[in-house]
Amino acid sequence: xxxxxxxxxxxxxxxxxxxxxGTGADIFVRPPGSSVLAFSGNMPQGVVGLxxxxxxxxxxTGVLVQTIGNFDSITGINLDEFNAMSGxxxxxxxxxxxxxxxxxxxxxxxxxxxxxxxxxxxxxxKWRVCGVVESGKLSHLFAPVDYLQxxxxxxxxxxxxxxxxxxxxxxxAVIAALTARLEDYKIFxxxxxxxxxxxxxxxxxxxxxxxxxxxxVIVGFLVVFLSMYTAVLERTREIGILKALGxxxxxxxxILMRETLVLAVAGAIAGMLMSxxxxxxxxxxxxxxxxxxxxxxxxxxxxxxxxxSLMGAIYPGLKASHQDAVEALAYD
Amino acid sequence: MIEIRDLKKTYHAGDVDVHALRGVNLSVxxxxxxxxxxxxxxxxxTLFNILGGLTPPTSGSVVIDGHDLSAMTDAERTxxxxxxxxxxxxxxxxxxxxxxxxNIAIARDIAGQRSGKNGTPDAGFEQILDLLGIxxxxxxxxxxxxxGEQQRVAIARxxxxxxxxLLADEPTGNLDTENSAAVLGLLRxxxxxxxxxxxxxxxxxxxxxxxxxxxxxxxGRVVD
Numbered sequence: 001x002x003x004x005x006x007x008x009x010x011x012x013x014x015x016x017x018x019x020x021x022g023t024g025a026d027i028f029v030r031p032p033g034s035s036v037l038a039f040s041g042n043m044p045q046g047v048v049g050l051x052x053x054x055x056x057x058x059x060x061t062g063v064l065v066q067t068i069g070n071f072d073s074i075t076g077i078n079l080d081e082f083n084a085m086s087g088x089x090x091x092x093x094x095x096x097x098x099x100x101x102x103x104x105x106x107x108x109x110x111x112x113x114x115x116x117x118x119x120x121x122x123x124x125x126k127w128r129v130c131g132v133v134e135s136g137k138l139s140h141l142f143a144p145v146d147y148l149q150x151x152x153x154x155x156x157x158x159x160x161x162x163x164x165x166x167x168x169x170x171x172x173a174v175i176a177a178l179t180a181r182l183e184d185y186k187i188f189x190x191x192x193x194x195x196x197x198x199x200x201x202x203x204x205x206x207x208x209x210x211x212x213x214x215x216x217v218i219v220g221f222l223v224v225f226l227s228m229y230t231a232v233l234e235r236t237r238e239i240g241i242l243k244a245l246g247x248x249x250x251x252x253x254x255i256l257m258r259e260t261l262v263l264a265v266a267g268a269i270a271g272m273l274m275s276x277x278x279x280x281x282x283x284x285x286x287x288x289x290x291x292x293x294x295x296x297x298x299x300x301x302x303x304x305x306x307x308x309s310l311m312g313a314i315y316p317g318l319k320a321s322h323q324d325a326v327e328a329l330a331y332d
Numbered sequence: 333m334i335e336i337r338d339l340k341k342t343y344h345a346g347d348v349d350v351h352a353l354r355g356v357n358l359s360v361x362x363x364x365x366x367x368x369x370x371x372x373x374x375x376x377x378t379l380f381n382i383l384g385g386l387t388p389p390t391s392g393s394v395v396i397d398g399h400d401l402s403a404m405t406d407a408e409r410t411x412x413x414x415x416x417x418x419x420x421x422x423x424x425x426x427x428x429x430x431x432x433x434x435n436i437a438i439a440r441d442i443a444g445q446r447s448g449k450n451g452t453p454d455a456g457f458e459q460i461l462d463l464l465g466i467x468x469x470x471x472x473x474x475x476x477x478x479x480g481e482q483q484r485v486a487i488a489r490x491x492x493x494x495x496x497x498l499l500a501d502e503p504t505g506n507l508d509t510e511n512s513a514a515v516l517g518l519l520r521x522x523x524x525x526x527x528x529x530x531x532x533x534x535x536x537x538x539x540x541x542x543x544x545x546x547x548x549x550x551x552g553r554v555v556d
Contacts, residue, residue, distance in 0.1 A: 241425045244386065245489075246414030247442045248407070325386045329425070 001219075002304060003275040005212050006297045008282065009199050011290035017197040021190060022137035024086040025162035026171055028193045032184035042157035047182065051161055054177055056170040059085050062158030063138070064148050068123045072288060074103070075139035076148030085164050086137050093117050094131035097144050103127035104142040106135035112287040125151055140288055213304060220308025224260060228316035232256070239320050240328025249321035256317040257310065264309035268302040333529055334360040334383070334497065339392035341378050341552075352378040354552035355392070360497075363527040365520065367534055367543030375552040376533045380501050383531065384417050385409035397496040414443045418490030422502035424482040426474040432485040433470040436492050443493045457492060463525070464488055464518060480511030487518065491528070498522075500532040504539050516542045 031043035048062040061081035067073045079096055094117030110132045121127045149155050171189045178187050199205050282291040341353040353375045360366050370376050381387045394401040426435045461467050464484040474482050490498055504512035520542050522528045540546045548556040
């Protein structure tokens, strides 16, 4: 559970960072009050023109991001401007927009939804798939920005402005100039932006991870507690035999703890191996949400499993080790 | 070897006091094979539990090999069970998940002693295994052994730490006539060859006759 959550978090955010780099932009501009990861706020499209006037700005293009549910979104782009900035979309099938309702999808989305050029995709609006491109640049779904603005009542609005400079060395100077001109706007260099796309910069994700860890410890504790409690009850007579042979409470407790330890280690290893299975399932059924195997979390996941298990085994273990030998031997 | 003086044991069942032993006096010398007989409720099992250090007496004294059980703490009685007492039970009480060899080896482990091949400690013990006739059955788990074989493994386990006394509680209670005779014959041989002190509780007069001496109990007292 923990490894899946961490893997999906890191996978999705890593994918997002990779696609941000794929735009070829040097500076990203977001509306005032917006967050890095949520494309909820929009800004006037006129901002793009203001940015273009800044010295050292070679290209600037505004995009509109429209969420369509299931963690997916359509990104409205000016295809010529975006191609100039990113080096161009690489078409695997079909070609660029030829009509307002055209949609370009990347290969991941096309594979997941079995799409090819000419197909119709109904995601609230009916779109005609005109091309399938190689993934890794900005979005999984691209539409003409003016058509998207029209259909989603966001005329002359954009969610983000991507800026390419004549020389990357001028990044800090341009950010300073833009910050002075566009007060309260969020302006990042590509490196700053990518560094902010991390688990640590998403407070709700950190909180959610902590909740999952606490839940994992509680579930581990309860499962081991109940199974060990049942095991101790079922093995009352065996414990009586050990006591008759002279086993001390410490000896019996050590046996039960060793068993718990073996089970917890086996469970942790199984969990780690199962995360590969989860990764495969995600890849097949939800390819737009990539999951990474985060090896650095393996020791933590194992430690959490061991902690929950050993905590769960303590009370049943103590109960077993202090059982009355005569009563235990009489147990059937 | 064993000196029991005015031994009393009272259990508290709610508001009722149950006097299981009402002043037992008994002496057993080293190398003796004593059969203890009596009807249900006569106090045989309580005496067995006290002699084995499984439960403390209410009053009186029980001295085994120089150690007074009545003055012992729980931990000291646990130590006594490791080294001075070997148990043989009616239901064999082997650990079902372990092989016969491991059932013997765990008794060694609990006593803090190393086990050799097949859980056996030394050549001397190999003789005991030969005598018990279970050498070829040591790799089997209890469910693969007959009742007679299981009881022989239980006897081997009871003797592996060379206890001062072997306590047997109805050792033939779950066995057919043939296996009963075999197990009783083995106990007598062990007593004769090794000088092992044995106290055996039994209902059966035929079984009791294997001992050197028969002690009769009734209503928590030794009556004969």
